[in-house]
Amino acid sequence: MQRIISLLCISLFLISCSKEKSDGYVINGKLDNPKNNSLVQLLRSQGRHKVVIDSARVVDNTFTLNGKVESSDMTYLTIEDVKSSLPFIIENENIDLTIYTDSIYSSNINGGKQNDYFNEYQDFVRTLRSKNQKLSEEYKIAKRNQDTAKLSELRKTYEGILKENEENDSAFMAQNKDATLSALILERALLSNKIEFVKAKELYSNFDETTKNTRAGKAVSKFITENEKTAVGSIVPDFSAPNPEGKTISLNDIKGKVTIIDFWAAWCGPCRKENPNVVKVYEKYHEKGLEIIGVSLDGTPQQKNAKQAWIDAIEKDNLNWHHVSNLKYFNDPIAKEFNINAIPATFIIDAEGKIIAKNLRGPALEEKIAALLN
Secondary structure, eight states: OHHHHHHHHHHOOOOOOOOOBOSSEEEEEEESSOOTTOEEEEEEEETTEEEEEEEEEOBTTEEEEEEOOSSOEEEEEEETTOSSOEEEEEOSBEEEEEEOTTSGGGOEEEOOHHHHHHHHHHHHHHHHHHHHHHHHHHHHHHHHTTOHHHHHHHHHHHHHHHHHHHHHHHHHHHHOTTOHHHHHHHHHHHHTTOSOHHHHHHHHHHSOHHHHTSHHHHHHHHHHHHHGGGSTTSBOOOOEEEOTTSOEEEHHHHOOSEEEEEEEOTTOHHHHHHHHHHHHHHHHHGGGTEEEEEEEOOOOTTOSSHHHHHHHHHHHTTOOSEEEOOSOGGGOHHHHHTTOOSSSEEEEEETTOBEEEESOOTHHHHHHHHHHHO
16 A cells, blocks of 8 residues: 555655756756755656766755756655655756755746656645545555454555556546656556556657657657567567477477467576476366477576586476577577576467467466467
């Protein structure tokens, strides 16, 4: 129940009114409480880290930041000894900040076309956040009272809030093709697997060129390019590699009515833990048309004999299906073709090679295979 609170806090982007465009950005800040000589930093996300792109000191409760950015993007303003950071979109405009240090999310941001879009978005987010806060309080009471009926009702309401949030995001992206925020929402949705690939591609194609050329827009474009071949609904490329006996086997040679392509390795603990479940599914549905081809990513520098480790794992785990490997770890050409950067990774394809589902494990894998072959 607490997860959505964090999500919505991150999504709580603050507002601005547009001003005349400047050559670069000029950010004038005014604080409501004395914080003289406190360090102010402007940060931008870079991968999993945040990097400082500008800084200043507070003088007479004011500060000024100025510079130039290649394109608009999300930034975070931090002030020494002030909890939390203030998110807003940086662009080459004059931006005035009135900062309430005890309630930073209530601060006023004025300036820049892209920040204007936050006004529309914030109205919805604040309403949804209010609903969630009330729901969270009710949930705590119901949990304390062990009221199972109420807890079930609140979980359904919670799911409704999540759906409402997703629908609003989708509508916002579709309606605002020139908003940097649209690219930021889509980037977040793709990274958290909250949107279907085909829908994401459709939304991205509707963005204008300025939005596509933002950092977030370029990140979305890269994601689409790298994942297009292996998205649900795509036809997988054929591949071939040696089996443990050295014979070359291709995917097209062994496909069944339904085929699981299983990327794994002898050294991969989670893969080995999942293997008994895959064995159970294979034994139950092989005669109905299920085939599996395991693609091993053995071949790490730490393995003294990668091939033998691979063969031993197949035997020990009773993996009685097709196996191939180039023994090149993550440099395996098949893994590169499928954009594999972590294992276990699985693809379920139909007889024509179309991807039906990805990365299902445990009961979810069996449920999907049962639905396809029963």
